Amino acid sequence: MKRILIALSLAAMIMMPASAKDKAPKSEKVNKVILLIGDGMGLAATAAWMVDQNYAPTAFDRAQFVGISKTYSKNSRVTDSAASGTAMGVGFKTNNSMLGMLPDGTKPESIAEAAKKEGKSIGIIVTSNVLDATPGAFYAHTESRGNGREIEECLIEFQPDVILGGGLAAFQNEKCDEGTMLDKAIASGMTLARTPEEFYAMDKGPVLGLFAEGNYPMVIDRDSDFLADCLNHTLDMFESNKKGFFIMVEGSHIDHAAHANNTEQLLFEMEEFDKAINAAMDYADTHKGTLVIVTADHETGGASLVSGNKDFHMGDSGIGVKYSTTGHTGSPVMIYSYGASAWKLSGVMENTDINKKMREVLLKAKK
Template sequence: MKKRFLTLAACALALCAACTDREPEVRNVIYLIGDGMGLAQVSLLQVAEEYRPTAFDRAHNVALITTRSANNRVTDSAAAGTALSSGCKTRNASLGLDTAGQPLVPLTVIARRQGMRTGLVVTSYLHHATPAAFYAHVSNRGETDSITCDMVRSDIDLLFGGGRKALSDTLPEGGTRIDAFRAKGYRIALEPAQIDTLSGLPVLAAVADRHLPAASERGDYLPQATRKALELLSADNDKGFFLMVEGSQIDMACHGNDAPRALDEMRDFERAVAAAMDFADQYPGTLVVVTADHETGGLTLPSGKDDFTLPESGVRAEFSTGGHSATIVPVYLYGTGAGRIHGLMDNTDLAQQLKAIIAKAK
């Protein structure tokens, strides 16, 4: 009898210890997308930094995703953004619609249903393909008027990026989209310096006419905007938040086969990733997911010389296309729940797993 009692007591203690050690539930999800960032772009950064640790090296877990669209083995950003936001394949150029033209439910809507706050931070204009995939439903990514109208209707709490001109143009019925945001109670910032002065939500910061300048000219906008967004979304918030941050111009640099600019954009994006990971360190319950919509440029990093007996042959950055490629892209995971996502999967599988995590967020 005594032996049985001791066994039961040991089991109870083990159960209590397991409960104590249980990982906290995910409350916040920070989704960082390097537009056009394949494994070679990350490797370019590592080589340039002489293999000093970067934010990517801090990852607690790593996975890989395939990127094809519903009608093309090489995706565009609209179809890839839709897959990453909604967990469903669509045709190239389509945003937020399935192949039958039916609206899809993005992660931002799943988060709002949970009472979570939502935000988007980008270096492109806010109606560009990737951010638009988180709120718009159009058959062609070029339908700017419809996309900006969907943006106003989306009720996303925080919007940081470019696109000031499209939002400021006078509409046929009078007024502008910025006026429409103001009427819904949004605080408005139209210059980068105004972002730091913002307090409270909802907020729209359209701080460039179209895209923001290249990384070499825009300073620390992306990491600073990421930190500000995290501050605003987390303040007095017991429901958690979903934030998507895009390094939009890695893609633009690689479309131009501009390796020095691509490196600048990767460094800028890496600083935003570091800011997200630092937040996760400070606030348990935060999951950081870093990935890409596709690879751009067909970048490779061949040896500078064929004689591998030399102590150092150098490394060249060579592009094989001015478009996108079909290569798999990485996923870096950090913080609470990082171990739940792993292996080789489709981009839609990644989004579906995030939907499941958000739907259970406390």
């Protein structure tokens, strides 16, 4: 009887039309996730970058699947980075300016915290300040993104394997029993890296990379390899951990350029972010079980591409970027995915679903 059943099911498989087999999504095992967040990066920012490159393939063109993320927060149609970071970090909508905390005071565990418990390596790399809202949403739990001291306490307690960006002055200025919060971080076992070069010379964490007093400078004042270089060295450091990793990379200044309605700065920031995305996708090409997700926390600037702006710095493109606000907007943002189980990120979804899907593929403990 058993044998007949097997024979029948084999016959059914052979009879399955080729097209149906081709379309069957592959559920590949994922033990490594790289989430890249372009802060304030709307579709127009990505499109402006594509125009600037004369439509030569960008990292965004490599996406295997795309989705759309609805970014509204619990108390506003227009989110800030704290609420949308929290949506992606812990998986729940919360009020603007709340970080890793819900309006009723509960503090759900972030995907980074859950992944660390399962023995995975954790990396957080930003171009702003490591205490900023987007990175903070992955390790901090506080009522306001402005509670710097509390966010520092959370960072030291969480102790990611690698955390890189600016923010030195905030750690040095805050006093505590150990001296300053920087002394406390070092006493807890973290190694301080003051420059990217110091970090590149290290082969193990936990590393607290504080490369600037406040935010790390914008690309217009430096080269555009910083994010990709930091990501590549972090990937080297995590290579030996067979349990995998969770890494969040933020192109933080995309938001700042868009707030300033400054297209030249915006394109420089997009260039850096593009290099980081390519680095992540290249890694996924050679490392099975790697899922790369590229998205934004919200759109900034209400940007659109309009015809005939002579000031556009690619003068011959005939296209200009126009902004409708210096603030955030409620426009949904794109999700670009690549690598193992990338298809799971396609479709129209809530920003909290990004967290849910990452948990589903990366963690053993399902929630």
